[in-house]
Amino acid sequence: MTSDIEIARAAQKRPIQDIGSRLGIPAESLIPFGHDKAKVSSAFIDSLADRPDGKLILVTAINPTPAGEGKTTTTVGLGDGLNRIGKRAVICVREPSLGPCFGVKGGAAGGGYAQVVPMEEINLHFTGDFHAITSAHNLLSALIDNHVYWGNALDLDTRRITWRRVMDMNDRALRGIVTSLGGPSNGFPREAGFDITVASEIMAILCLATDLDDLERRLGAIIVGYRRDKSPVFARDLKADGAMAVLLKEALQPNLVQTLENNPAFVHGGPFANIAHGCNSVIATKTALKLGDYVVTEAGFGADLGAEKFFDIKCRKAGLSPAAVVLVATVRALKMNGGVAKDDLGAENVEAVKRGSVNLARHLENLAKFGVPAIVAINHFTGDSMAEIEAIRAVAAGLGSEVHVCRHWAEGSAGITDLAEAVVRMADKPSDFRPLYPDAMPLFAKIERVATEIYRAGEVTAEKAVRDQLADWEAKGYGNLPVCMAKTQYSFSTDPTLRGAPEGHSVHVREVRLSAGAGFVVAITGEIMTMPGLPRVPSSERIRLNEAGAIEGLF
Template identity: 55%
Template sequence: MTDIEIAQDVKMDKIVKIAEKIGLTEDDIEQYGSYKAKIKLPLQIKNSTKRKLILVTSINPTPAGEGKSTVTVGLGDAFTLLQKKAIIALREPSLGPVMGMKGGATGGGYAQVVPMEDINLHFTGDMHALTTANNTLAALIDNHIQQGNALGIDQRRIVWKRALDINDRALRKIVIGLGGPVQGVPREDGFDITVASELMAILCLSENLHDLKARINRIVIGYTHDRRPVTVKDLNVGGAIATLLKDAIKPNLVQTLAHTPAIVHGGPFANIAHGCNSVLATQTALNLADYTITEAGFGADLGAEKFLDIKTPVLKKMPDTIVIVATIKAMKLNGGQALADLASENLNALKKGIANLKHHIRSMAQYGVPVVVAINRFTQDTEQEISYVQKVCAEMGVQALDTDVWAKGGQGALELAQTLIKTVEQPKKFKPLYASNSELTEKIQTIVTKIYGGANVEYSKKATNQLKRFKKFGWDKLPVCMAKTQYSLSDDPKLLGAPTDFTIHVKSFVPKLGAGFIVAMTGNILTMPGLPKHPAALDIDISDDGKISGLF
């Protein structure tokens, strides 16, 4: 059976019943039909005693992804089977990959969140609200210029782009305002995918509505002719933009196939943004459950680093254990085996490619938190391959658990869950990767050497000039969010395994003062992806009676 067929075959509990499991009443939620709800804010209920946080990350993935969400869901169901009070906290899918290359993003097999069709498509409208808010701000910027430009905005130096929640390469660079004076002021513009919008990052890092509005007001939308930054506060539209997000800020409650409560909220990509679900979602789960299992996008070099260095200071809660998801096929790919041949046993490629897993184990261990490896089993994996990975991990002092959640759901993660129940109680001393008051260049160098395994950082002339201006504006000590390929530890997607002594190339910076960080653009990273030759949309259909097929 396909993922969608498995999801459609399950009988879901009414969302009110799921809410009751975690101590919420019908008055605490806003129902979106029978199986989805928003959790009302502020939430006063705090009945958790343990408040243990488990972060799920992975090695560098294959183009298909390595199953972090699937393992997170299966792990939550395993805790439920062990009669532990657990909530999983995931990101919301974007229509870009849903209609593009990866397909759905709600787990897989017998480890899924449901209703998967709704979650993968329009869900509760959060993505649409963010897209609308983003483009409302863009329209207000252009209207300000059209109506006299009292702030003296230089239309050549507007950094706020429009957004769309679908991959559309034709919109990366456009010209607007053509057609004469009444059509606006002509200028170059472009679109980001919605999950790359600063508003998505702001939504995911805001602690409440007041914080949301304050962060929106700090957004830098462009510069004046004499190079002074212009913010949303200068435009006096922060209240309007925040109003458009009044419902989107509320976490979404759904369930897994096994009826474990799941909070799915926010969805920044980890290769172009900070890659974690919302602080409010994670905090809500921590308040309502003994065990919160959450994931961060792509490999540990991206999602986990950003979770630990950008999200943790806002969340004010460090993970109690880090789970690194690894697949045999991803390690063989990193070891040089062709993508088309990954189903075949190849111990030589595995022995080379396991260097990638070893690197991520070492980089995560630097934070002073226990690390566990989950081997996400695929049907083609052999016992010899799995045993080899477990042996190598054991030599590093790390447990590697055979995890078969796609086929078995929570039953396939019982051993992993039992191990984590012990590791979350281990003593730990969380150590930030870099000092918060260090310079941007120091932070980048630290990430490159300690997380990526590289040696040097090379800055373009544009990036160097931006650094000088950032120092002048007092932005030079903000956290850094690295925009980098997910396929490699370097900024070259073809450089697989665990390369060393490489150079990271920073082409430019994007200040995101509302989010509270500076984005460093490296390599050929794009903030508006394109669709592949065979997009997933070609396989999606709906019958006359409304049944969806081919979603994944």
């Protein structure tokens, strides 16, 4: 079987100027990075303001399992499929993080014959956006410690510095550290730590900012810590916002690449959905909506995380109104939700599919609460039986949703035209999009609304200190912000081993963080980590250069 990287390497790519011209982007408005990728200039994006918007299609999924779901693959395949049936479609996905690439999850450029290319570069350094975000974040970290060293004129309480450092790698050893050891010339020792770059507030800011002015304003609004009287100290108080914006100037411009079928795709931004808001940049999405009749985008992990944050954070903040949702599932993953072990997924098991389909049904019920019509895409594997597929179709039909079997992984756009035509029919009808909760609802009530309505929790618990912190932020004017739930992606609950559709469980909020620049409050639940660790056998052990100097083992 031909591997993803071999398929990508054999792609007949077009010069990136040709891809841009299909969207009406003149060559002088592209900032090329080699022959097959480019950034789109801010000046050109500004010139699009008066154009009407196309239809926005969200691709989300059931809860991920080791069996695989293929959300990005389906996003790319659907974009290709829409172009195949004669529609002007643009794809918008996130940039992959190096952490999962060298850890366990792998890259995020699609798979099989539904990929964005150049696959190796997209999954590795790409255009340097993540490095710019890491540098801007750590510049602020350095300025904080430098300010304290030189007299601390802002009276920043070193016990209450909340700004951590970041790197784009999984490294559990850096979750908690002590800085400034080695004597007076190195500063004042204090506890600190690292998050992964995709969890950085600056990543979220870059993905939610609308232009450079908005970017700099948001950077200045970052709270780095508190004084002894608990009043906040902002990045702008350290005069850090201008320098950070300089480092992010190019990174803010969206990246244009192509699919294996030479269709346009924006790959920009990369916040994780289990610890951040999990969507590509607002700038990329809005630019695509001005250039295409249909824009296909994804939200990370299952619909309980990615889709909820797409609706309640990205769409709310950016004024977006999605026209339709595609919910991706596989027969294999539903069998796992029905209790089948990974090694036994090859055997037909209709009853397990029926049991596991409660996960699919729960996501469909949840999506209906946002007023956007949903359709089910079964990402097809060769071992899937018709009886198993019909079992899924029956469950979806009971909730008013169509099911389409998609073979884009093996056949490219030719294998997903049925879904593409169904999506067009659905998207061309009016939708009634609405967020899950109003801005004015108290912060803890918003957390409870998500936990009870989407996760189906029986209770939400938090220590008094957490509740008091939320009340204090409300008193300081942050009560109207949405909440960003940090939760395991593997279950509706905070227990990653509970598959299917658990309900009545308890969600414990152990910590809250105010991302004042990004414009949301993060509620950290269960045992979720903002700095992941590597598995016992990381993917990096399989990645190497062969004798020809080509990369092997990347997926």
